[in-house]
Amino acid sequence: MTTHAVSPPAPMVSRLLKPLEFLSAVLLVVIITFLFIGVVARYVFSIPIVWIDEVVSLSFLWLAMLGTAIAMHRNEHLRLSLFLDMMPKQIQGFVHALALVSIAAFLIALIHPAVIYAQEEWFVKSPALNIPNTYRVSALAFGIIAMLAILVTYATQTVSKSNLLGAIAVVALVAGGCWLGSGSLTELGLYNIIFFLVILVALCLVAGVPIAFCFGLGALSYLAFATSVPLMVVIGRMDEGMSSLILVSVPIFVLLGCILDATGMGKAIVDFLASLLGHIKAGMSYVLLGSLFIVSGISGSKVSDMATIAPALFPEMKRRGHKPKEMIALLATGAAMADTVPPSIVLIVLGSVAGVSIAGLFQSGVVIAMVLLVALAVLARWKARHEIMDQVKRSSTSVIGKTLLIAAPALVLPFLIRSAVGGGVATATEVSTIAVLYAMIIGQVLYGGLGWRKIYNMLVETAALSGAILLILGTASAMAWAITQSGVVQSLSQFLTTLPGGVVSFMIVTILIFLILGCLLEGLPAILILAPIMFPIARKLGIHDIHYSMVVVTAMNIGLMMPPIGVGFFVACRIGNSSPDEVMGAIWPYILALIAGLAIIAAVPWLSTVAL
Structure with a gap:
């Protein structure tokens, strides 16, 4: 967008x-x-x-x-x-x-x-x-x-x-x-x-x-x-x-993403993973995917994740023979993969709107992201079969230890967020507050700190972005109410519940709808408009709330990165400073890898519920 x-x-x-x-x-x-x-x-x-x-x-x-x-x-x-x-x-x-x-x-x-x-x-x-x-x-x-x-x-x-x-x-x-x-x-x-x-x-x-x-x-x-x-x-x-008080965590996690970017905590994580995996074929692709997986568990924002990771990894990837269009394609689809990793703002909003346990969504989201991570990693390894490795050396144990020591305080944060919410120790809102204060203190003490002017600008930037997001939630809520009161939901429910093929047909329709809406709209509006309509139908068909949530969010995230309309696709191209026309052809194999992962997620409910 x-x-x-x-x-x-x-x-x-x-x-x-x-x-x-x-x-x-x-x-x-x-x-x-x-x-x-x-x-x-x-x-x-x-x-x-x-x-x-x-x-x-x-x-x-x-x-x-x-x-x-x-x-x-x-x-x-x-x-x-x-x-x-x-x-x-x-x-x-x-x-x-x-x-x-x-x-x-x-x-x-x-x-x-x-x-x-x-x-x-x-x-x-x-x-x-x-x-x-x-x-x-x-x-x-x-x-x-x-x-x-x-x-x-x-x-x-x-x-x-x-x-x-x-x-x-x-x-x-x-x-x-x-x-x-x-x-x-x-x-x-x-x-x-x-x-x-x-x-x-x-x-x-x-x-x-x-x-x-x-x-x-x-x-x-x-x-x-x-x-x-x-x-x-x-x-x-x-x-x-x-x-909704649940949504208070949205601006706080947006602020957390700003702190992550400004203090260099995200770069510390990238440097550690690079020292650990950078010497193997497709190593930098693995580092990119792994960094997105971990960093997304801190910031909750795809844009923040991509903006943090791309500048740290792209120069070395270019030196190893990676083409810019391939790097941006992997960056975009990796961000789509990581959006189910808590604290995902999309998961928080979905839990609020559809009445689904946010703790359950957070626990399941990690497993689902790992399924998509494997799909992208397999494709990345095949793409890297001709990667130039002549000048690449394995990092020494001392270098790995040093980068780990620097990254350790930042690495603690995503695990703190996931374990606290998933274990029922604290709500997403409470954890977001603790995470911000932790990041501010750690950033100030260990990562160079932040000036008062920078902190003030981050607070105002957070207010503006949160206002834009929350206004969408408000007007979408009004539109969803109008659709519900019109009676169209009842007609649609009757049609979808009587589709030949039952659950399978409904899942296919769901995937197609959210792929398309993910292209046309940003993720939150699509959820707000359709969640009140689709979730009651899914429950009537006996589909587990968490399983259905994972299918919906994954399909929507893939649509967000699908050219020629997907909004996230253009954001990734802008961050990578490349033409969308050039990247468009390169991204499709990665999109297909994600769709293959989505098919597995939809077909195997156990993957969504195993962590509950």
């Missing part, structure tokens, strides 16, 4: 955003601090502090909505720009203006419902602190208004007046036509789902509208023009989709 290149916002907007950035950094520190105090109180002193969860919940929603505004300011909301970039230059400007006006229309439509929602929540008091819930949900209205102000300022200063007026006219014409014809639209039944939640969302994606707003526009338009449901439902679903 990429951002569309634009000019920076006005200096005045940048100055106004400074207080929001500072507040978001403070809120993230508050969340981590209070969570850590809660962990210590519960596990060390056996005195649970009941009001901490309420403080964290309030801070978390404000952090998320401040993050959405910062992401809007930085133009970092996730979007698909592939189709927009393919359009002729003379059309791009108007389509871009159309996307901006569509986002503005969505935000304007939500302001009144958000204010009413905050007013009505005044009568809902928190159990421990006994304060009105308005203090928490006011963040939604504030974030919506802040995003709108930033968007309008940017649009008026960077888009030509003719394109802007034309886009406003088109959006007004479409909205007016839908409003006038709303009586007829309500009679179309399920066809409205196709029009608003499929066609409209797809058109917005093609136009470069960020994914969060695509889902929001689809849900809002469907409810406004094809039903009598009040629009405040969209705000309520956004609140529910963004506010």
